Each structure stands twice: as structure tokens, then as C-alpha cells.
Amino acid sequence: MSEVVSYELNENIGVIRVNNPPVNALAQVVREGILNAVTEAQNDGSEAIVLACEGRTFIAGADITEFGKPPRDPWLPEVLSAIENSSKPVVAAIHGTALGGGFEVALACHYRCAVPSAKVGLPEVKLGLLPGAGGTQRVPRVAGVKAALEMITSGNPVAASKARDMGLIDEVLGDEDVCAGAIQYAKSLIQSDAPLKRIRDITIDASSIEPDFFANARKQLARRARGQIAQDRIVSCLEAAVELPMDEGLERERELFKELVSSPESAAMRHIFFAERQAAKIKDVPKDTPLRPINKVAILGGGTMGGGIAMCFANVGIPVVMLEINDEALERGMGIIRKNYTITVQKGKLAEDKMEDRIALISGTTSYDDIGDVDLVIEAVFENLDLKKEVFGKLDAACKQGAILATNTSYQDVDAIAEATSRPEDVVGMHFFSPANVMKLLEVVRGAKTADDVLATVMQIGKKIGKVCALSGVCYGFIGNRMLGGYGREAQMLLMDGCTPAQVDGALEGFGMAMGPLAMGDLAGLDVGYKARQARTDLPDDPKLYRMGTLLVEMGRHGQKTGSGFYKYDPETRKRMSDPEVEALIKEEAAKLNIEQRAISDEEILARCFYPLINEGAKILEEGIAQRASDIDVVYIYGYAFPVAKGGPMHYADSVGLKKVYDKICEFRDRYGEEYWQPAPLLQQLAEQGKSFAQWDKERGAA
Numbered sequence: 001m002s003e004v005v006s007y008e009l010n011e012n013i014g015v016i017r018v019n020n021p022p023v024n025a026l027a028q029v030v031r032e033g034i035l036n037a038v039t040e041a042q043n044d045g046s047e048a049i050v051l052a053c054e055g056r057t058f059i060a061g062a063d064i065t066e067f068g069k070p071p072r073d074p075w076l077p078e079v080l081s082a083i084e085n086s087s088k089p090v091v092a093a094i095h096g097t098a099l100g101g102g103f104e105v106a107l108a109c110h111y112r113c114a115v116p117s118a119k120v121g122l123p124e125v126k127l128g129l130l131p132g133a134g135g136t137q138r139v140p141r142v143a144g145v146k147a148a149l150e151m152i153t154s155g156n157p158v159a160a161s162k163a164r165d166m167g168l169i170d171e172v173l174g175d176e177d178v179c180a181g182a183i184q185y186a187k188s189l190i191q192s193d194a195p196l197k198r199i200r201d202i203t204i205d206a207s208s209i210e211p212d213f214f215a216n217a218r219k220q221l222a223r224r225a226r227g228q229i230a231q232d233r234i235v236s237c238l239e240a241a242v243e244l245p246m247d248e249g250l251e252r253e254r255e256l257f258k259e260l261v262s263s264p265e266s267a268a269m270r271h272i273f274f275a276e277r278q279a280a281k282i283k284d285v286p287k288d289t290p291l292r293p294i295n296k297v298a299i300l301g302g303g304t305m306g307g308g309i310a311m312c313f314a315n316v317g318i319p320v321v322m323l324e325i326n327d328e329a330l331e332r333g334m335g336i337i338r339k340n341y342t343i344t345v346q347k348g349k350l351a352e353d354k355m356e357d358r359i360a361l362i363s364g365t366t367s368y369d370d371i372g373d374v375d376l377v378i379e380a381v382f383e384n385l386d387l388k389k390e391v392f393g394k395l396d397a398a399c400k401q402g403a404i405l406a407t408n409t410s411y412q413d414v415d416a417i418a419e420a421t422s423r424p425e426d427v428v429g430m431h432f433f434s435p436a437n438v439m440k441l442l443e444v445v446r447g448a449k450t451a452d453d454v455l456a457t458v459m460q461i462g463k464k465i466g467k468v469c470a471l472s473g474v475c476y477g478f479i480g481n482r483m484l485g486g487y488g489r490e491a492q493m494l495l496m497d498g499c500t501p502a503q504v505d506g507a508l509e510g511f512g513m514a515m516g517p518l519a520m521g522d523l524a525g526l527d528v529g530y531k532a533r534q535a536r537t538d539l540p541d542d543p544k545l546y547r548m549g550t551l552l553v554e555m556g557r558h559g560q561k562t563g564s565g566f567y568k569y570d571p572e573t574r575k576r577m578s579d580p581e582v583e584a585l586i587k588e589e590a591a592k593l594n595i596e597q598r599a600i601s602d603e604e605i606l607a608r609c610f611y612p613l614i615n616e617g618a619k620i621l622e623e624g625i626a627q628r629a630s631d632i633d634v635v636y637i638y639g640y641a642f643p644v645a646k647g648g649p650m651h652y653a654d655s656v657g658l659k660k661v662y663d664k665i666c667e668f669r670d671r672y673g674e675e676y677w678q679p680a681p682l683l684q685q686l687a688e689q690g691k692s693f694a695q696w697d698k699e700r701g702a703a
């Protein structure tokens, strides 16, 4: 027996236990251990076999760190065959999350039982993969093809009771120890002479599938998961499950799994899986730093941002008090929250009584006296440094000792805000993204004096409210918004050089961005950027810079809210349409500035827009504003809808090759000027050494 898998006889039940913390992933030793145990159990006095796990969960899947390395025997399907062909019934005892290869192990067992809190799922698609050990062939056989399609293409887990209703598990146990419950269940199976149920023996009734079912599924999925091939391959596997005998279906699944596991998409998505978990770790803050308890939160400002943040806490049962300047503003804020929740209820994503419970957790006040007892306060008032300093002075006076004072500022100097208090060690940035109740990113901004336990607590509470956290140092715009500058600038410069708005956005959307930067400008309001530019003194005095954005605002075209901007919008459907008037204006302006317009390739559009991001990212790394290149990727995936299948801007740069990126930036510098294109010294250094950002991260070690 291997060290991580034990086998013992408990009366007439053979019990296999997996113990491979933290999540019992199916590393080679686990696969080998299970295979040996099942083999041993064939020849002893057992009448049934229970497969259970130690620790917090049943097997949570294949060991993702093994992908991309040479495979080592036994491969998982071999282990599954041994289980399925066992002469004695094998019962999976599920607690925690049986995911991916872990759930596939359970599906190869003859029976599955689970504690009520357990969940089962096939999340491979979230890693750009498909279930590669029979999941695509067994789930449609027990739960039907439609349910299988939904489960495997969404990757979302299913709770135990629903899984039983779907036929995915046989028995929901009581709240007892899962292994003890499973042993009892196995004994009852022996007593009732239960047959050796093998999912592979079930035949799918092909006539129950509409003729265009798979074609429609492909179309829908192509829209939902742009640029990802896994969804399409999953549909192919389900087609095989309907059309082919089990073994041929398994073979097809294996073939397509192999294709995906070596695809750049899956490499990028696996990178993000680990990057996301790394980002929450702060290199110089010890893991065992004691946390401050957070039992009550105050939010300052009941606008869209403040309301969204309040919802995040109420959603996890933490009471929130919202502070506004007067009753009217408070009422408006509460109204927005109710409206947002009502939409969620209407979409069927929240029960009405749950909505009322959550709203009941949010109270309002107009007095600082009412926030003296909170453990965390998040300021979300207007973006003005003087106002924020004034607010923090008041917080300092009103809040109890030990309370964490956080600002949700997007641009302001967190250190200057901290200095407005007598306790800068308690001050931190918590930069949410709009809409705060939806967007997953939380940039945690560390001030010069922020205490370690404040950072550790904020990272932990961020995870609790469902956010992916990344640490940023203090600088203008922090990681995400600071990098964005060149991206938006070049999108507009490209117009002067000969592109139409549709061409710029089309190239970036083709790459996988949810929305191109010009359409995004129209959505956010072109006047927002216009006003922000007016307040800046550091921009080069260059008539082509943001020329179209400025002209359009001055023409009253502020974007979607005025019905037109870079595009015009259908008043009913809000559908965006190219506007010949804008296209003519661009030509006219370029002529005025003596810019010779030319045909521009999609490749150039991508380079012009993304390379400034990457270049600024390199500067951010060098300055220590971000801890790791992979943290920057996390910020862009979760805060700016960068396509996960590309792994974030820094991973994307690595996949292009840093030398190529650097050379192109030098070419743009020579063509467009140093004020816009100044290669980051770190980028130059890595390019010259033939290294990647991933290597740079690795050399600096994990947290």
C-alpha cells in the first residue's frame, strides 16, 4: 500500500482510505494506492468495499500540477476499470467536494453515497479541459444527455440532494461520519443482495435527443465561451456517448482530452487557477498572522459602489450599516440595493425570503455615532482626496480601537488618506470593481504603514465574500487602472492612423475581450474620461492624443447614455451600430493633422493596445507595486474581463515571447515617439536574457 492510501478490513467491509492533503488530488501515488487496494480486496474476506477520504474532502480531481509533465502509470482509466470490474460492490463515500477525476472515480463505483453537505461536479471546463476519465460517458448515462451537457459545460457543482434526484448518487446519508455511514450503507446493500450496478451498462435512448440538439448546443456555447475550444469538444464527447458503444466513447473522450491538455488555452487557465490562489498570499506576512474578527461592517456612501459592497457582506450574513449624508441619499441607496436583489430573484438565482433576510442585515444611518462598534469600515465616497481625508479624520474619531479603516478609492493616495488619521497602521485600500456585488476582483492596497494583521484580515474577508484578492502597493491607479492608460490611448490613436471603431473593437473582441475599449468608453460615458483628462497635467501636448474622444464629447456624443459616441445605438435594443458620420469625421481630423491613414492589421491592433499594458505591468513589477507577474494576470482576468483562455496580459506576453514584445515596443517608440513608448527596463532585461515573466516569478519564490 502507498503512504497516502490505506486499506483495512472492517468486519465484512474492505475500507480504502485516501489521505493526500489538502484536497486528496489523484497524484500518481494515490492512483497506484487505490489500484493496489482494490486488487487486494478481491482476494480477502470482504463482501463489499468502501472508498472514503480523510481530511476536508473526497478526491477533488486529478493533480493539476501533473498536467504537462510526462504521464506516470497507472493512468486513471486503468484504476477506474479495476473499480468497475470489481467482483464485490464498491461504494464511494463522499464528503466535501467530489470533483473532476474525483467524481469520475465515484462514477466508476457501483454505488455512491454522500453526506448532505457534499457536492459533486465536473469543473474541468474551467481549466480548459474535459472530464478525461469517463465523466462525459457516464454522466449522460445516469442523468441524461441534457443534464450532462449543462453540468459539464458549466463546470458548476451540484449539491447532494439534487445529485440524488439526478441519479448521480444513490443515497444521501445522515450527518454522521461519512465513512461510518457508508459502511452501514454497504452492509445494507449486501443484505439486500444488491446487484453490481455498472453505469457503463446503461444505454442512452438516442431517439430522446432532438436532431438539432448538438448543433444548437455548439452555437450557444460558442457565444458564451468565446475563444475556448473545450466546450465544443465536450459536445463531441456527448455525441459519442449517444452514438458509440461505451469503450469507443471512452476512446474518443481520451483523444479529445489529450488535445485539450496540451492546448495553450488550458495552459493559460491552469496558470490562472494557481495564480488566483497565490495572489491571496503576501510574501512577507506570515501565514499564521492572527486575524482581527469581522462581525459588523460599515459602508460610507450609499451610491452604486457602496450599495454593491454592502450586498457582498449581507450575502454572507455579515451585518452592514450604511452611512450617508442625509435620509434622502440613504433611501436612494437602499432602493438601489432592493432593486439589485429583486433582479436576482427575478432571474431565479435567489429565493424571495432569502432576499428579505439579506436586506434585513443592511441598516442605514446618517450619524458617525452609529458606527462606533463596527470592525471594518469601507469608505466609498466621491473620488476627491480632500473629501476622503476629511472622512477619515471623522472615522478616526468615531471608530473603536482596532477597527480596520478601508478606502475603496480607485486612484487616490492611500498613504495621504492614512495620514489623516492617528492610526495609519489600521488603514488599507479595498478597491472593489463595479458592479461590486458582481465583479470578482478585490485589489487590496497596502499603505506604507498598513499593519500585517490588517492585510491578512482583509485577504481573508475578501475570500469570504467571494472575491479574488490581489495585493497592490500605492501608486496612481494601483495595478489595474494604472496599466489601462496606454490601452485606451492606443485604441484612439489607431483611429487617427486608419482604423474604424468597429475594426479596433472587433480585433480585441476577436481576441476574447468581452467588449472592445471604444465600446467600453461609450458604455462608461465618454465624458468621464474627458473630465479626468482635463484634471491631468502630465499628458503630452499632442493634438492627436484622445482627439476623437474629446471631439465626440464636445459634440454632445457622450456614449450610450446620449444614444451615440464612437457608435450610434438603437434606442430600443441598445444595439451598437457603426456610424458613417464618425468614420468620416475621423478621416477629416486625420487629414487636418496630416496623418496619412493606412490599412492596419488585427495583429498591429493587438500589439498597439496590449503591449502598453504589458510594458506598464513590467514597470509595476520592478517597482514592487505587484508581488508577482501572475498577480497582474489575476487582476486583469477578474477585474477587466481579459480572456481567461489567454491567461492574463503577462502570461500572454510570455506566450508571444518577451523578445518579440520588446522589439515591437522599440519599433513603436521609433515610429510614434518616446513619450508614449518607453520600454520598461525589466522587459528589456528579460528579453535580452531570453526569460519569461513566469521565470521571473519563479526565481523570486512562492509566498
Ligand code: 3H9
Pocket: 022, 023, 025, 057, 060, 061, 062, 063, 064, 065, 076, 097, 099, 100, 101, 102, 104, 123, 124, 127, 129, 130, 131, 132, 133, 135, 274, 277, 278
Ligand atoms: C481533472 O480532474 C481531470 C480528469 O477529468 C481527468 C484526468 C485523466 N490539483 O482552492 P483551495 C490545491 S482536472 C492540485 O485554496 P478551497 C490548491 O492549489 C481537476 N492541487 O481550497 C491549494 O494549494 P495552496 C478537476 C490542487 O478549500 C490547495 O489545494 N478538479 C487541486 O478553497 C487548497 O485549494 C478541479 O478543478 C488539484 N486538483 O477549495 C478542482 N485542487 O494551498 C480544483 C486544489 O498551495 N479545486 N489544489 O495554494 C478546487 O476547486 C478547490 O481547490 C476545492 C477546495 C473546491 C477542491
